[in-house]
Amino acid sequence: xxxxxxxxxxxxxxxxxxxxxxxxxxxxxxxxxxxxxxxxxxxxxxxxxxxxxxxxxxxxxxxxxxxxxxxxxxxxxxxxxxxxxxxxxxxxxxxxxxxxxxxxxxxxxxxxxxxxxxxxxxxxxxxxxxxxxxxxxxxxxxxxxxxxxxxxxxxxxxxxxxxxxxxxxxxxxxxxxxxxxxxxxxxxxxxxxxxxxxxxxxxxxxxxxxxxxx
Amino acid sequence: xxxxxxxxxxxxxxxxxxxxxxxxxxxxxxxxxxxxxxxxxxxxxxxxxxxxxxxxxxxxxxxxxxxxxxxxxxxxxxxxxxxxxxxxxxxxxxxxxxxxxxxxxxxxxxxxxxxxxxxxxxxxxxxxxxxxxxxxxxxxxxxxxxxxxxxxxxxxxxxxxxxxxxxxxxxxxxxxxxxxxxxxxxxxxxxxxxxxxxxxxxxxxxxxxxxxxx
DNA sequence: CTTGCCGGATTGTTGAACAATCTCTACGGT
DNA sequence: ACCGTAGAGATTGTTCAACAATCCGGCAAG
Numbered sequence: 001x002x003x004x005x006x007x008x009x010x011x012x013x014x015x016x017x018x019x020x021x022x023x024x025x026x027x028x029x030x031x032x033x034x035x036x037x038x039x040x041x042x043x044x045x046x047x048x049x050x051x052x053x054x055x056x057x058x059x060x061x062x063x064x065x066x067x068x069x070x071x072x073x074x075x076x077x078x079x080x081x082x083x084x085x086x087x088x089x090x091x092x093x094x095x096x097x098x099x100x101x102x103x104x105x106x107x108x109x110x111x112x113x114x115x116x117x118x119x120x121x122x123x124x125x126x127x128x129x130x131x132x133x134x135x136x137x138x139x140x141x142x143x144x145x146x147x148x149x150x151x152x153x154x155x156x157x158x159x160x161x162x163x164x165x166x167x168x169x170x171x172x173x174x175x176x177x178x179x180x181x182x183x184x185x186x187x188x189x190x191x192x193x194x195x196x197x198x199x200x201x202x203x204x205x206x207x208x209x210x211x212x213x214x
Numbered sequence: 215x216x217x218x219x220x221x222x223x224x225x226x227x228x229x230x231x232x233x234x235x236x237x238x239x240x241x242x243x244x245x246x247x248x249x250x251x252x253x254x255x256x257x258x259x260x261x262x263x264x265x266x267x268x269x270x271x272x273x274x275x276x277x278x279x280x281x282x283x284x285x286x287x288x289x290x291x292x293x294x295x296x297x298x299x300x301x302x303x304x305x306x307x308x309x310x311x312x313x314x315x316x317x318x319x320x321x322x323x324x325x326x327x328x329x330x331x332x333x334x335x336x337x338x339x340x341x342x343x344x345x346x347x348x349x350x351x352x353x354x355x356x357x358x359x360x361x362x363x364x365x366x367x368x369x370x371x372x373x374x375x376x377x378x379x380x381x382x383x384x385x386x387x388x389x390x391x392x393x394x395x396x397x398x399x400x401x402x403x404x405x406x407x408x409x410x411x412x413x414x415x416x417x418x419x420x421x422x423x424x425x426x427x428x
Numbered sequence: 429c430t431t432g433c434c435g436g437a438t439t440g441t442t443g444a445a446c447a448a449t450c451t452c453t454a455c456g457g458t
Numbered sequence: 459a460c461c462g463t464a465g466a467g468a469t470t471g472t473t474c475a476a477c478a479a480t481c482c483g484g485c486a487a488g
Binding site: 007008009042043044045046064065066067 | 471472473474479480481482
C-alpha cells in the first residue's frame with residue numbers, strides 16, 4: 001500500500017495516542033490485540049509494533065502474557081512527575097536569561113490560547129494550552145532534547161487529568177497564574193517567576209493527589 | 215520456549231545493546247534483518263521488535279525502506295547532549311542539600327571503581343565507572359525518572375566515546391576530577407562543586423568535538 | 429472456604445509469502 | 459568519456475496462519 005507519513009505502525013500509534021489523550025481510552029483499559037487489529041485494519045504484528053511505541057512513551061503498559069493496558073498512574077507516579085517538573089521547569093527559568101524582544105512570544109501565545117479556549121468553554125483545550133505553556137517555558141532554555149522529555153512528562157500527566165471529574169474547576173485557576181508567571185518574566189523578575197511557578201506546581205500536585213483520596 | 219527474564223525481543227535487545235556499548239557494533243553499521251535474525255536464532259518479526267526497542271533508546275536509527283543502522287552522533291547531537299547534562303547535573307548538585315552521613319556513598323563508590331579500573335588498565339571500564347559517577351550525582355536529587363533520563367543520555371554519549379582513538383588519554387584525566395567534585399561535596403561546598411563540574415563538562419565536550427575535526 | 433485442576437482465551441513467536449522500495453549495474457544516447 | 463535510465467536483485471514493510479506457552483475463570487474435591 002501507499003505510505004504517506006511514516007510506517008503503518010507509526011500511523012496506528014498516532015491513532016491510539018489520540019484516543020488516549022482524548023480520554024476515549026481510559027487508564028486500566030485492556031487492549032486486545034486481535035480485536036483491535038481487526039478494528040484498525042492492520043495485522044497483529046504491525047499493531048504490536050504500535051503498542052511498543054506507546055509503551056515506550058509510557059502511555060501503555062505491557063504485562064507479559066497478559067497483554068497491554070492503558071497506563072494507570074499511581075500516587076507515587078504523580079509525585080515523581082511533579083518532582084521532575086519542578087527540577088526541569090525551575091532550571092529552565094533560571095537559565096532563561098534577560099528578556100530580549102520576542103523571546104517570550106510563544107509563551108505569550110500559549111497563555112492567550114488558554115484564555116480563548118476558556119472563554120469558549122473548551123476545557124479540554126484549556127488543558128492542552130496549559131501543557132503547551134509549560135513546554136514553551138522549558139523551551140526558553142532547555143534545548144530540543146529537554147523539551148521532548150518535558151512533553152513526554154506532560155503527556156503522562158494527562159492520563160490523570162481525565163480522572164478529574166470537573167475539568168473546569170481543575171484547569172481554570174491556572175490560566176491567570178500562567179499570565180502572572182509570564183508577567184514576572186517580561187519584567188525581568190526571574191526570582192519572582194520562580195516563586196510563582198513553584199507554588200503553582202505545588203498546588204497543582206496537591207490537587208491531583210487529593211483526587212486520589214476522593 | 216522458556217523464558218527467563220522478559221520477552222525474547224527484550225533479550226535480543228539486551229544482546230544488541232551490549233554489542234553496541236562494547237563497541238563491537240560501531241556507529242553507521244547497517245543491521246540486516248534476515249542475516250541477524252538467523253544469527254541470533256529468532257524470527258525476523260521478533261528481531262524487529264528488538265530493533266524498535268533500541269530505536270526508542272536512540273542507539274539505532276530507522277530509515278524507511280532502507281533499514282536500521284547503529285546511530286552516528288553528529289556534532290550537533292553532542293552539543294545537545296552536553297547541554298542536557300549541564301542542565302540536569304548542575305540542577306541535581308544544587309538540590310543535593312547538606313552532606314548527611316552516607317549520602318555520598320554511591321558517588322564515592324563510583325570514584326573508587328574508576329580508580330581501580332585505571333590501575334588495572336581497563337579503560338573501557340573506566341569509562342563505565344565514569345558514567346556511573348554522573349548517574350549517581352544526578353541520583354542525589356533527581357528521582358528515578360531523571361536518573362533514567364540521564365542514563366539514557368550517557369548511553370548515547372558512549373556511541374561517541376568509541377570514536378576516540380586513545381581511550382586512556384580520554385578517560386584518565388577525569389578520574390582525578392571526579393574525586394575533586396566528590397571532595398567539594400563532602401566538605402559542603404556546593405558552589406565549588408558546581409564550578410568544578412561545569413568546567414569538567416565544558417572540557418569534556420570540547421575534547422569530543424575536537425575529535426570530529428581530526 | 430480453600431485448594432487444585434481443567435478448558436477456553438489470549439499472548440509470544442515463528443516461518444513463509446508477496447508487494448513496495450531501494451541499490452547497483454549495464455546499456456544506450458550524446 | 460559522460461550521463462541518464464531501465465531493469466535485475468536485494469532488502470524492507472506488512473500480512474497471514476499456525477502453534478506453544480501462559481493466563482483466567484469456573485468447577486469439583488477436600
